[in-house]
Amino acid sequence: MRKPRDFDAELKALDDKTRELKTRKVQQLGELVIVTGADQLSxxxxxxxxxxxxxxxxxxxxxxxxxxxxxxxxxxxxxTAPASGSNRRSAPGHQGSPQSPAGGTGSA
Missing domain, CATH: 1.20.890 (cAMP-dependent Protein Kinase, Chain A)
Known part of the structure; x- marks a missing residue:
C-alpha cells in the first residue's frame, strides 16, 4: 500500500525554500549596490x-x-580572478553561491 503524502510538510518545505530564495536575492542586490559603488548615493x-x-x-x-x-x-x-574559467559576468545578481555578507547598503 502507498504511503499518503504529507501535504503540510511539502508546503512548509516550499515556503522555506521561497523564503531562502528571497533572502538570497535581497542579499545579492545589496552586494550589487555595494560593488558598483552605488552605496555612496543617498x-x-x-x-x-x-x-x-x-x-x-x-x-x-x-x-x-x-x-x-x-x-x-x-x-x-x-x-579579482585572472585565469579563472568562471563566468563572473552574472556573479552578484544571479549565481547561487554565497558571497561576502552585505554589511549594509548605507545611505548618505
Missing amino acids: TDELAGALVAIAETKETAKREAWAERGVMFFESRSRR
Whole structure:
C-alpha cells in the first residue's frame, strides 16, 4: 500500500525554500549596490535612479546599460580572478553561491 503524502510538510518545505530564495536575492542586490559603488548615493537618489531605469522602455538605452554592466563585471573578473574559467559576468545578481555578507547598503 502507498504511503499518503504529507501535504503540510511539502508546503512548509516550499515556503522555506521561497523564503531562502528571497533572502538570497535581497542579499545579492545589496552586494550589487555595494560593488558598483552605488552605496555612496543617498537612498532617495538610488531609489529615483532605479525607478527611472525600471520605467525606461527604450531598447537602445537598456541595451547600452546591459553592455556597460557586462563590461563592469568582465573588468572585475580580470582584476579579482585572472585565469579563472568562471563566468563572473552574472556573479552578484544571479549565481547561487554565497558571497561576502552585505554589511549594509548605507545611505548618505
